[in-house]
Amino acid sequence: LILPAPRRPIRTRHHAAPPLEFVKAVGAHLPLADDAQTTYVHRDPDVLILRNFIKKEDCDGLLAAGRAASLEKSPVEYAGWTEDAAELLQTWASGPAAWIALAAVLISVNIFGVEDRIQLAETGLGVYVVNLGLAAVAIFGFLDQRKEKLQALRTSKSVALRGSTPAQGEVACYERLLELLPSITPESCEALTLIKYDPGDALAPHYDANRAADAEDVARGGQxxxxxxxxxxDVDDGGRTRFNKLGITVAPRKGDACLFFPADASGQFDERLEHEGEAPGAEKWIGRIWVHARPIIGETGCPPGTLEALRNR
Ligand SMILES: O=C(O)CCC(=O)C(=O)O
Ligand SMILES: [Fe+2]
Incomplete structure (x- = not known):
């Protein structure tokens, strides 16, 4: 997935602009200086801590927006359900469904003495189709149950900022992100989502990318x-973002940010980026922006007022 060229001149505040060949794809390694502002906690895949990403007063602005909003239980998407459904259906179609249809034909011949080939073919096909239909109903019921179970993996509450006027700190988050990744456009960024963990709330290990993004995430801008x-x-007790497969954790520090790439530059799901939000001992708040492969056509995108503010800056 090669992203469109930057629409605006690259402006930088804390970091030198990476050379163009590095920014053609968002997942390419960022040749940013590993300095006091930017720490690579892991390279290939890159996970960065960006110190003082936004100002403390911008954090407070976002906290105020979060406290004023009505938060809802954070949604959990069942990524890859289309692949799971296709796999289960295929397994059933090529195995049990075929055997049951064959058994029906054999019973017709041996027990009911049917000899007419057309009648036997109709019996076999009919049993096969009905069987497959019933299996599809059962499979979708099973997937629905699985989806409900997934929701139990996340106990935080959240709100996506979709107001016509940006909250204080909202534009700053996008601005800083666009400076770091000049190859992305604000249109491919999701609305900034504020997430609150009460003590004990957690987010179980998961992936932000989707193996079946092309089928399931079309409205969200793809992968x-x-x-x-x-x-x-600041959260002194727990609440870290943990990357289990990479063996690293990032502790929440007011104003810092963590940046990582759930899929590689070609849009391939990268399972090494599995991560979780550990339960904090005290309240934890984060703001999250997901950057997608293409402009978002659904409602989840960066809201018009914020896009406007970014264009006019
Ligand atoms: O809260 C965290 O540290 C992780 C959040 C996260 O992974 C997510 O919202 O997808
Ligand atoms: Fe995540």
Whole structure:
């Protein structure tokens, strides 16, 4: 997945602009200086901590917006359900369904003495089709149950900022992100989502990318190529973002951000980026922006007022 060229001149505040060949794809390694502002906690795949990503007063602005909003239980998407459904149906179609149809034909011949080939073919086909239909109903019921179970993996509450006027700190998050990744456009960024963990709330290990993004995430702009987590308050006890397969954790520090790439530059799901939000001992707030492969056509995108503010800056 090669992203469109930057629409606006590259402007930088804290970091030198990476050379163009590095920014053609968002998942390419960012040749950013590993300095006091930017720490690579892991390279290939890259996971970065961006110190003082936004100002403390911008964190407070976002916290105020979160406290004023009505938060709802964070949604959990069942990524890859189309692949699971196709796989289960295929297994059933090529195995049990075929054997049951064959058994029906054999019973017709041996027990009911049917000899007419057309009648036997009709029996076999009929049993096969009905069987497959019933299996499809059962499979979708099973997937529905699985989806409900997935929701139990996340106990945080959240709200996506979709107001016509940006909240204080909202534009700053996008601005900083666009400076770091000049190859992305704000149109391919999701609305900034504020997430609150009460003590004990957690988010179980998961992936932000989707193996079946082309089928399931069309309205969301396709594959999730980058995740930005902005920590809005200091959490001294727990609440870390943990990357189990990479063996690293990032502790929430007010104003810092964590940036990583759930899929590679070609849009391939990268299972090494599995991560979780550990339960904090005290309240934890983050702001999250997901960057997608293409402009978002659904409602989940960066809201018009914020896009306007970004264009006019
Ligand atoms: O809260 C965290 O540290 C992780 C959040 C996260 O992974 C997500 O919202 O997808
Ligand atoms: Fe995540």
């Amino acid at each position: 999730t190529l980058a995740t930005l987590l902005v920590y809005l308050n």
